[in-house]
Amino acid sequence: ITLAPLKQIKSKYFQNSYFKEDMARINMPVAGRNAYPEKAWSNMGEDQKREIENKEPDYAFYELFVYGQHDLLTEYEIKYKNDPVFSSKSYFIDFKEAFTITSKKIQRGATYPKKMQLSIKSRGELRNKLARFYARIPAEDLM
Numbered sequence: 001i002t003l004a005p006l007k008q009i010k011s012k013y014f015q016n017s018y019f020k021e022d023m024a025r026i027n028m029p030v031a032g033r034n035a036y037p038e039k040a041w042s043n044m045g046e047d048q049k050r051e052i053e054n055k056e057p058d059y060a061f062y063e064l065f066v067y068g069q070h071d072l073l074t075e076y077e078i079k080y081k082n083d084p085v086f087s088s089k090s091y092f093i094d095f096k097e098a099f100t101i102t103s104k105k106i107q108r109g110a111t112y113p114k115k116m117q118l119s120i121k122s123r124g125e126l127r128n129k130l131a132r133f134y135a136r137i138p139a140e141d142l143m
Contacts, residue, residue, distance in 0.1 A: 035060035
């Protein structure tokens with residue numbers, strides 16, 4: 001079985017108001033403009049902005065999948081420089097931190113108790129994003 005730890009979302013991802021409004025947007029392709037925090041966008045040149053806006057929607061973070069807020073997830077505080085403190089119950093996994101375990105106690109087809117489960121829609125988003133993550137050509141292979 002392959003596992004990945006649930007991690008608290010880092011404050012830097014909340015600097016982008018498009019994602020801050022709904023962190024699960026990280027799970028879907030977005031228009032190029034929405035992939036950047038406002039400060040980063042305002043510091044770009046017009047040519048770079050035009051190039052980004054002309055691209056097809058794509059994942060902003062290939063390696064991340066966000067789990068939306070749930071009552072069983074512990075709330076935590078987000079602090080960033082002088083911004084007001086706010087709380088979240090959203091978490092993420094990083095595909096690069098996934099690891100495999102084997103155990104004779106884990107049987108294919110057996111039923112196990114579940115505390116939480118992704119919706120059908122979210123499972124589809126996870127499958128699509130995993131497929132895109134593993135199908136991409138890594139930067140080191142592009143050289």
